[in-house]
Amino acid sequence: MVAGIRAARLGRTVAVVERSPSPGRKLLASGGQRCNLSNTLGADQFMERVGKDGRFMGPALEGLGGPKLREFFHGIGVQTVVHDGFRVWPETRKSSTVLAGLIGELERLKVPIITACEVLETAFVDGHFTATHAGGAFHSTELIIATGGLALPKSGASGGGYRFAEGFGHKITARHPAGVPVVTAEDWTARCTAHTIGKAHLQVAIKKHAKIARTGDLIFTKTGLRGPVVLDISRELSPLLDRYGEVPLWLNLCRGKGQEDWQGIFKEWRAGPQRALGDALGEHLPGELVDVMCELSGTSPSIAVQQLKGEPRDALARTLARTPITVIGHTGYDGAFITRGGARLKDVRPETLESKLQPGLYLCGEVLDLDGPCGGFNLQWAFASGYLAGTGAGMAAGDAAATPSAAR
Ligand SMILES: Cc1cc2nc3c(=O)[nH]c(=O)nc-3n(C[C@H](O)[C@H](O)[C@H](O)COP(=O)(O)OP(=O)(O)OC[C@H]3O[C@@H](n4cnc5c(N)ncnc54)[C@H](O)[C@@H]3O)c2cc1C
Known part of the structure; x- marks a missing residue:
């Protein structure tokens, strides 16, 4: 026109x-x-x-x-x-x-x-x-x-x-299809659909393509991920999906905090008053995601923060800094913007x-x-x-x- x-x-x-x-x-x-x-x-x-x-x-x-x-x-x-x-x-x-x-x-x-x-x-x-x-x-x-x-x-x-x-x-x-919601292998996203995570960071976890990363609002769906950050990164993911069949991603849902940041936070928690790990983590993430993070790292939200030690502590720091999730598809041209x-x-x-x-x-x-x-x-x-x-x-x-x- x-x-x-x-x-x-x-x-x-x-x-x-x-x-x-x-x-x-x-x-x-x-x-x-x-x-x-x-x-x-x-x-x-x-x-x-x-x-x-x-x-x-x-x-x-x-x-x-x-x-x-x-x-x-x-x-x-x-x-x-x-x-x-x-x-x-x-x-x-x-x-x-x-x-x-x-x-x-x-x-x-x-x-x-x-x-x-x-x-x-x-x-x-x-x-x-x-x-x-x-x-x-x-x-x-x-x-x-x-x-x-x-x-x-x-x-x-x-x-x-x-x-x-x-x-x-x-x-x-x-x-x-690009500008499109993605489908993930993991089904835990279905438990978190009530939440929008601001400034979520998504990065492709394939060494050769690790430069592909975006930050923005993320929404969980019954089958995967959507929201502005997903629409943006999906422009890069769709071709990779064709090439590799699936694309592993790392999510950071806590405003860029890395493993070392978390180890520092855990140290402060241990020195502070006794409380459940889930309550402490709840200051950083919605409850459903706290449960998911604990499950993925093999720990329990009900333990006291003072009990978080050794490998479970390191695994939790790793998971929070880089939550693994695998994209296995997208919702096709019907759900795509471009x-x-x-x-x-x-x-x-x-x-x-x-x-x-x-x-x-x-x-x-x-x-x-x-x-x-x-x-x-x-x-x-x-x-x-x-x-x-x-x-x-x-x-x-x-x-x-x-x-x-x-x-x-
Ligand atoms: C749901 C949705 C929301 C979007 N929101 C935004 C937004 O807010 N901001 C933004 O920047 N972009 C947005 N986009 C993307 C944007 O709309 C498109 O990039 C843009 O419309 C492309 O313009 P175009 O003129 O190239 O094609 P189109 O807008 O697709 O127009 C092409 C036209 O050609 C006609 N046509 C096709 N084949 C034939 C044929 N053989 N004979 C006769 N006619 C034919 C089609 O019917 C169509 O009307 C959105 C896309 C979608 C799907």
Whole structure:
């Protein structure tokens, strides 16, 4: 939709084609229907947080990075707010406001949104793109693939765009659900579902991948782990799951306290008044987790703190500092926010998002092999890349007199 707005503002004849009965269904679902549409990071920090391919976003963020994106939305009647110094939301706290703004602008620009129309095939024949659907075909001088990823299939995600890109010679990298809750081998998580652990630290316990670590809010589920920190680290875990079948993790649920910190705390407890280990640990962890930690380290919460000695004491310090847990799966695309993987970046020019393989073809948003963590990164990328692709297509050499025909 943003690509369509931009190309239309540049004077081109545009049609937005959508397979669902209405556009922007994923946008509506985003941010718990409140749409965390961007964040306040500067471009450099933004790209750093995205990871190794973040720099590809540079030209798109230059054109419609955080402040400019907010101006763009204000320009179409969507006021935005930041309450925590980081996340950008619509002032109404409703994603429907963002969608209404985009649809309103497309209407103002007389861009048709052709809904319930799934593009089945795309091709470039005799100097024109053809996008075939059940009732016929569209023909145009430029084509923008903005079909998103595979997450949340009920929003319309189909993966068709990967096939279209492949048809033009683009390589598609392996795809995985990301931003997704994980399933663990251990079932003790089911006993702890009432609790959110702030500043939990998760680290991959495979030497080669030990750099993969995240800190944030963690929630236990009946089958594993969820919460912002899990959604973030799952971007890295999904590919490892494919590779190794299971991924061992270490959890630190006590704000980074290491084994030595715990040994110091135990010493203080021993010198203090007599009380049960469970009561003392209860100052650091919810009761259910106290029981779990004691079980995992082979001790009992009912012993007196003075009785905590030798190997059981060391085992408890180890377990508290690095609680072992094994990820054996995830909840799949139905429960995922994003797709990791997609159309290979090497085949696309970052400064315009035009294909290097097929002039006049543009790719933007999640269909590309780029994804970010939680916190407005993915929508910011979708909007900024859409704007850049719309700029490229809008200003393309395609003879202005021979503007694309969007006839059905
Ligand atoms: C539940 C949920 C919450 C999220 N919350 C946030 C958030 O708060 N902040 C954030 O930054 N990101 C969030 N994300 C991620 C973000 O929504 C996506 O990264 C973003 O929507 C991707 O934009 P896109 O335009 O590339 O793809 P999409 O938004 O998926 O749009 C692609 C469109 O193409 C259509 N389409 C696909 N194939 C065809 C075809 N063959 N023919 C015609 N139409 C087709 C689809 O129906 C769809 O409407 C969330 C994702 C989910 C699932």
